[in-house]
Amino acid sequence: MKIFKSPQIREIDKTTIEQEPVLSINLMERAAWQLHKFIEEKFSKDKPITIFAGPGNNGGDAVALARLLTDNNYNANLWLLKIGKDRSADCQANIKRLEGYSNIQTHELSDNDKFPEIPANHLIVEGIFGSGLTRPAEGWPAEVIEFINTLPNPVMSIDIPSGLFSEDNRQNNGAIIKADYTVSFEFPKLAFVLSENELYVGEWQALSIGLLPKTINDTSTKYYYTTENDLPLLKNRTKFAHKGHFGHALLVAGSFGKTGAAVLAAKACIRSGSGLLSIHIPQFSYSIMQSCVPEAMLVIDETEQIYCQKDHLEPFTVVGAGPGIGQKKSMREALHTLITNTDAPMVLDADALNIISQNHELMDLLPKGSILTPHPKEFDRLTKKHEFHYERIETAREMAEKQKLIVVLKGANTAVIDVNGDVHFNSTGNPAMAKGGSGDVLTGIILGLLSSGYDPIDAARLGVFVHGRAADLALQKESEESLIATDIINHLGLAYKSIRELQ
Numbered sequence: 001m002k003i004f005k006s007p008q009i010r011e012i013d014k015t016t017i018e019q020e021p022v023l024s025i026n027l028m029e030r031a032a033w034q035l036h037k038f039i040e041e042k043f044s045k046d047k048p049i050t051i052f053a054g055p056g057n058n059g060g061d062a063v064a065l066a067r068l069l070t071d072n073n074y075n076a077n078l079w080l081l082k083i084g085k086d087r088s089a090d091c092q093a094n095i096k097r098l099e100g101y102s103n104i105q106t107h108e109l110s111d112n113d114k115f116p117e118i119p120a121n122h123l124i125v126e127g128i129f130g131s132g133l134t135r136p137a138e139g140w141p142a143e144v145i146e147f148i149n150t151l152p153n154p155v156m157s158i159d160i161p162s163g164l165f166s167e168d169n170r171q172n173n174g175a176i177i178k179a180d181y182t183v184s185f186e187f188p189k190l191a192f193v194l195s196e197n198e199l200y201v202g203e204w205q206a207l208s209i210g211l212l213p214k215t216i217n218d219t220s221t222k223y224y225y226t227t228e229n230d231l232p233l234l235k236n237r238t239k240f241a242h243k244g245h246f247g248h249a250l251l252v253a254g255s256f257g258k259t260g261a262a263v264l265a266a267k268a269c270i271r272s273g274s275g276l277l278s279i280h281i282p283q284f285s286y287s288i289m290q291s292c293v294p295e296a297m298l299v300i301d302e303t304e305q306i307y308c309q310k311d312h313l314e315p316f317t318v319v320g321a322g323p324g325i326g327q328k329k330s331m332r333e334a335l336h337t338l339i340t341n342t343d344a345p346m347v348l349d350a351d352a353l354n355i356i357s358q359n360h361e362l363m364d365l366l367p368k369g370s371i372l373t374p375h376p377k378e379f380d381r382l383t384k385k386h387e388f389h390y391e392r393i394e395t396a397r398e399m400a401e402k403q404k405l406i407v408v409l410k411g412a413n414t415a416v417i418d419v420n421g422d423v424h425f426n427s428t429g430n431p432a433m434a435k436g437g438s439g440d441v442l443t444g445i446i447l448g449l450l451s452s453g454y455d456p457i458d459a460a461r462l463g464v465f466v467h468g469r470a471a472d473l474a475l476q477k478e479s480e481e482s483l484i485a486t487d488i489i490n491h492l493g494l495a496y497k498s499i500r501e502l503q
């Protein structure tokens, strides 16, 4: 699914209006209809609803919604906010359509008025500002926003929380609605998938209002939201397939005290399609690895506790390195040699990334198409400190394009950034994954997919999706507290199956 910037959405609206053709007020009616359906699915008819409508088309959606709700026997209270001189034509037309609706309680609210008392059992729906926000919300509109934010009521925002810009909020010091639900149209906004906006956006959905598919296709973007409909196809094995068809992965992972990272990454790798897996381990962990991952072969280092011996890379088709390797000096040198001698795309995580951040020349030596999987702190170590995820994504895009690397910026809505700068935000996963070990599992999954023949970008996008899907499936049995990285591995089979069933 594409994520567009506001001016692009306005263009797509305009083209739909001209070419479908559909009157703009009817497009607004479709939007209001979707909002109404969302409310109907979530709240029963005895839920009273207080609606705030601003001056633009966001307000128009709100007014139209009040009418549809009333038609469907909801009890709607509508507050028309007096902001600026005029209301948009479609907003005015919808206010006019309320004539004769004696059962909608409609009130005007302006600067000098006292704020209304809103009983705690009401749902508040706010359509104060939408994507037409031109500057941070200040003055009286900001007071209305702050007033709503002080109330205990659940709040649903139309299209976007009022006061929030659709993309870049770095300079936004105005008031912003803290919504519980945000119901947007056709596409999510970039702001929804950025961690700094979590407090405002709440649970969001993007519902279709029938914008023209051809126009959507023809409009290019750098941002995508990956749902199960947008995934690369899973490969099927042929009848006479043998293990040699699915690559031989080398995994460099683990050190004294961090063998678990190697076990997790290795298990995830062999559960993600790799034909053969060899794990390069320090001597002490020989029996641990042999018993925990009997399917894998072991390359045993001459050193007791860490990785520091050069690998003979001939047999390996892909190389993954980093989980739990530590950062000792001799280890750094071994990693340097590994990177210098590897031609195929690598998967690099955790300590491998920390070592690269201290030895920046390694960056230029990485094979093109390699996949880096930093969490935000690791990424900031590699680059610079970022206050906003918006900015971090931009830096990651520059890095991916310049170095021809794939950057997997982990977190909720992990961003997978392609060598051309395209950003694919992931839609699966949950906060129960915020625990040590989850990242090691992801490294293994991506390595396994890469080994079995997927292009690096497909391996990364699919890997991130399946990792989150497996955790979502595991959470059906576990709780946010109890879910552990091993549960993610144990649900990989079901996760792959659930994707294959839809393809």
Ligand SMILES: NC(=O)C1=CN([C@@H]2O[C@H](COP(=O)(O)OP(=O)(O)OC[C@H]3O[C@@H](n4cnc5c(N)ncnc54)[C@H](O)[C@@H]3O)[C@@H](O)[C@H]2O)[C@@H](O)CC1
Binding pocket: 009, 013, 027, 028, 031, 054, 055, 056, 057, 058, 059, 060, 061, 083, 084, 088, 128, 129, 130, 131, 132, 133, 134, 135, 136, 137, 138, 141, 158, 159, 160, 185, 186, 209
């Ligand atoms: N495809 C879509 O996404 C559709 C969008 N529609 C709705 O249309 C909205 C966009 O409508 P508009 O372009 O009219 O914009 P808005 O409704 O967001 O508001 C624009 C109005 O607010 C004023 N304003 C902006 N920032 C302000 C500030 N900080 N302080 C005071 N006043 C401010 C502007 O001067 C203008 O009068 C969307 O958010 C959505 O709700 C739907 O009606 C139909 C289809």
Ligand SMILES: Nc1ncnc2c1ncn2[C@@H]1O[C@H](COP(=O)(O)OP(=O)(O)O)[C@@H](O)[C@H]1O
Binding pocket: 350, 375, 410, 411, 412, 413, 414, 428, 429, 430, 431, 432, 433, 434, 435, 436, 437, 438, 439, 440, 441, 442, 467
């Ligand atoms: N709140 C969250 N929602 C969705 N996914 C999450 C969340 N927190 C963490 N994750 C996922 O869990 C993994 C954690 O990786 P990482 O931070 O490297 O942890 P570790 O190295 O301890 O395993 C990442 O894939 C990340 O996307």
Ligand SMILES: [K+]
Binding pocket: 058, 126, 127, 128, 129, 130, 157, 158, 159, 160, 161, 162
């Ligand atoms: K809004």
